Amino acid sequence: MALSTVTTAFSGNPLNRADHLRNDAEILGDWARRDDARFVLFADDRVLTDEFGDIAWMTPGRCRFLPLGTTIFLGLEGDAPRYAATLDGSAEEFGDMFAPAKFREGRAVAMKFGHAHPSLGIVAQAKSMLAWHKSHLFCAKCGHQSELVKAGYERKCPSCGASHFPRTDPVVIMLAFPEGGNNERALVGRGYHLPPGIYSALAGFMEPGETIEEAVARELMEETGLKATKVEYKASQPWPWPSTLMIGCFAWVEDGEITPDTTEIEDARWVTREEARRAVAGETPNLILPPSLAIAHNLLELWLAEE
Template identity: 75%
Template sequence: MASSNITTAFSGNPLDRADLLRGNNTILTEWADRDDARFVLFAGDKVLTDDFGDILWLTASKCRFLPLGTRIFLGLDGDAPRYAASLEGTDDEFGGMFAPAKFREGRAVALKLGHAHPTLGIVAQAKSMLSWHKSHRFCAKCGEETELVKAGYERKCPACEASHFPRTDPVVIMLAFPEGSNDEKALLGRGHHLPTGFYSALAGFMEPGETIEEAVARELEEEAGLRTTRVEYKASQPWPWPSTLMIGCFAWVDGEEITIDETEIDDARWVTKDEARRALKDEMPDFFLPPFVAIARDLIDDWLKDA
């Protein structure tokens, strides 16, 4: 159960991950053929969903003659096993086979559902795991092709016996306020990849040997030239593109003079609560904030909730 008062999209996975069962060699064989087993299918980076945007779970019999590639155990729904599998081919090749269901990109699934939804956590788990298997076929130690073991949660090298495990890359994302301003204004920025007028919270990957607080302070210094005085953790969000954990924070800085690093971001500005509220109501034609699927929006909403 989440302890944060912020519910982020792609969190809240309802499955029992059942780690103790992963060493059972029958999990991916006999268990997967059970009548109560269900599969969520991916074609490329897209997941098969029903007309409402929710996962379309398929029985083992409906998957029997499909060209399945990697198959992993996700966990249990009650006592019933749940799996994810990739199709050998693109969504264009298989789309018509499941109509009116269709393959959707994960963020499109979230937008279709229209709110944070428990099954988005399953999408995050499945998408991250299948992407990892696709990009880690070969041993980083000796270069030989590795084998899937532990129901999909490990790859083993048959040559040098090295074990490889799924990884999640931590990213800090922060909403910053000037000390002594009563949090009436927040720092937002625009990366080079974002459209004109679109602003979000500043963010960056954590580096080895770095705490969350140190990463927040470094990013604010590097991108906006601001010195951090304190940091408060707020919430986290799985972000399966390909597999990151967004660590959302509030931060307070000394002063308001912004000096941006133009190699890092395109712009940064202080935004008042009134401006943010108007932007969320589409009352500012040249200023846009992130959609609800992003933790940046959750941080902004949390900032505004007592306004």
């Protein structure tokens, strides 16, 4: 059963995360050596995929002599355990060892699919978790090296006893419309990091003590000088770079002049439905909108589907 009317890339993870098994001492032991166990491998933050872009699951036998680094339990597919592991070494060092499978960057995998796919949800879970372990090797309380526990869902400090848990950083991303304007125009912006001509929905990290609506309003005011009067949640998307949750919203703003904060964004502008439709169809070289792997694309599709 679909939980949302909007299916975003990197969502839809089909695994049973099986929290009740994470404290089992054998979940990274005997379970991981079972014939039906499978591993998804990462090197240089790239994931091993087959020629079609799907996860190239490895058996315990194929992993036996590999230089595995961090290994975590992802969950169950049916009754079969699934794991993620890093390889000690660069993707290039492993060359054609897994051919025809190869290591690909996660966004390239999503582009290869061209649409939402259950494997992308697994990639998001695995990549986010492994990146967290890589960046949280030491206790934030006392500085001692911490240890992986609970099958990868906690790090414990053997020195001071502090526990550390994987984190997800919330980001609001919004498509805004003029108040009372029948949604005929939408507000888009471009950051300095984007290639020429590319515009997207505005976005920013939530701050402590904020609601989603307040974060949307603050970001709109900070980046464009426009005051939000209404905010509606639409959809969310895991984004494993390194581990964020994109919270997609529509917003409506008071009439006023756009005054971009050029310390944050290069430009902001209104686009009409017709301009957006042509841009999505690739007919406007000076206006390029986000590809299908981005939740900004989903928000634009929702808008364009309105009567």
